[in-house]
Amino acid sequence: MKASFAIxxxxxxxxxxxxxxxxxxxxLAGLASKSITSARKAADDIGTDIFSDKPWEITRSADVVFITTPDGQIQAAASLLAENKGLKKNAVVLHCSGSQPSTILMTLKKCEVSIGSLHPLQSFASTRIEGNPFKNIIAAIEGETEAVALARQIAQDLGATCFFIKTHAKSAYHAAAVVASNYLVTLQDMAFRLLQIAGIPPENAFQVLGPLIHGTLSNIEKKGTEKALTGPIVRGDTETVSTHVDEILRMAPDLLSLYKTLGRHTVHIAESGGNITKEKARELIQILSEKKIS
Ligand SMILES: NC(=O)c1ccc[n+]([C@@H]2O[C@H](COP(=O)([O-])OP(=O)(O)OC[C@H]3O[C@@H](n4cnc5c(N)ncnc54)[C@H](OP(=O)(O)O)[C@@H]3O)[C@@H](O)[C@H]2O)c1
Structure with a gap:
């Protein structure tokens, strides 16, 4: 018999x-949320009539409780469960934050439960998602022995692959995820703006850049970051980099500081990969550090 769960x-x-x-x-033991409206809507979608805005009423019968509030509300939600005797003995309580450790659930230890965290490394952008968004993703797991064992089983049953993370390493792990996902969006937004300056409208931007983006990702996967690097910096093409700086300063000065910061970091990757000499790296860093005024 599988463990009953509450959200x-x-x-x-x-x-x-x-x-x-x-x-x-x-x-399903039940669904709870801060507002009864969210709980009712979720219950309608999933086809259950067990929902509440008093989480402890539905978590009491659950073998595993997932706390899926915003990160800043996890501790408060856990405290309410403890205060209202909302957990059964030996239950497992998991939160799903990528950055927070399971130890933020420490207040629940007096309820004789096992605490952990299970972070699905995926972007959930809506409350209604078609298909299985957990299939073939990574789920980062940490916590106490019983919690980790159940989280691992659940992750596998959802179609995810487990990755065991050290409790103290969650912040760095989550920062990596933010850079890989959120900042990729930011970088594409910057590229789309520059394309627009070149006369290509935003609605066509992905069509233009998509093959380049996919090709680059494929190169990173096959060869690693140093060998995937192409373009003017890895070629040591100082003149091209200099014209970029001048053009961005003229047409989109608010993007210049980010372009230069990323450029300097790219010079370090090119140099450590042995693609440019120390001297060339110095020249490029100089161009990417100069303060010019439009
Ligand atoms: N979204 C993602 O892509 C993603 C990916 C991986 C992990 N996570 C993690 O998943 C967790 C939830 O993120 P989310 O994006 O799903 O957030 P979200 O869409 O904002 O949903 C959070 C829900 O929790 C309810 N809530 C807030 N405080 C509460 C409390 N004290 N007690 C009970 N319910 C409360 C909210 O309020 P109402 O009841 O008022 O609606 C809301 O429905 C976070 O820890 C996040 O780091 C998210």
């Missing part, structure tokens, strides 16, 4: 998790 926090991840846990054969 506290019916937002984007909570709804996806509820749907997929149910599809994977885990009995």
């Amino acid at each position: 506290v926090g019916c937002g984007k991840l909570g709804c996806a998790l509820a749907k997929q846990m149910k599809s994977s054969g885990y009995p």
Whole structure:
């Protein structure tokens, strides 16, 4: 018999998790959220009438409780469960934050439960997602022995691959995820702006850049970052870099500081990969550090 589960926090991840846990054969103990509206909407979507805005009412019967509130509300939600005797003995409580360690649930230890965290490395952008968003993704897991064992089983049943992270390393791990996902969006936004200056409208930008983006990702996957680097910096083409700086200063000065910062970091990658000499790296860094005024 699979563990019964409850969700506290019916937002984007909570709804996806509820749907997929149910599809994977885990009995639903109930859904709870801060507002009854969110809890009711999630319950309608998943097809249950067990929902509440008093989480402890539905978590009491659950073998595993997922706290899927925003990161800043996890401790408060956990405290409410403890104060209202909302957990059964030997239950597992998991939060799903990428940056926070399981130890933020320490207040629950007096309830004789096992605490952990399970972070699905995926972007959940809506409360209604088609298909299984956990399939073939990585789930980072840490915490106490019983919690980790159940989290691992759940992750596998959802179709994810487990990755065990050290409790103290969660912040660096999450920063990596933010750079890989959120800052990729920021970089594409910057590229789209520069394309627009070149006369290509934003609605066509992805069509233009898409093959380049996919090709680059494929090169990183096959060869690693140093060998995937192409373009003027790795060629030591100082004149091209200099004209970029001048043009961005003229047409989009607010993007210049980011362009230069990324450029300087790229010079270090090119140099450490043995693609440019120390002297060339110095020249490029000089161009990418000069303060010019438009
Ligand atoms: N979204 C992602 O891509 C993603 C990916 C991986 C991990 N996560 C993690 O998943 C967690 C939830 O993120 P999310 O993006 O799903 O957030 P979200 O869409 O904002 O949903 C959070 C939900 O929790 C409810 N809530 C807030 N405080 C509460 C409390 N004290 N008690 C009960 N419910 C409460 C919210 O309020 P209402 O009831 O008022 O609606 C909302 O429905 C976070 O820890 C986040 O780091 C998110």
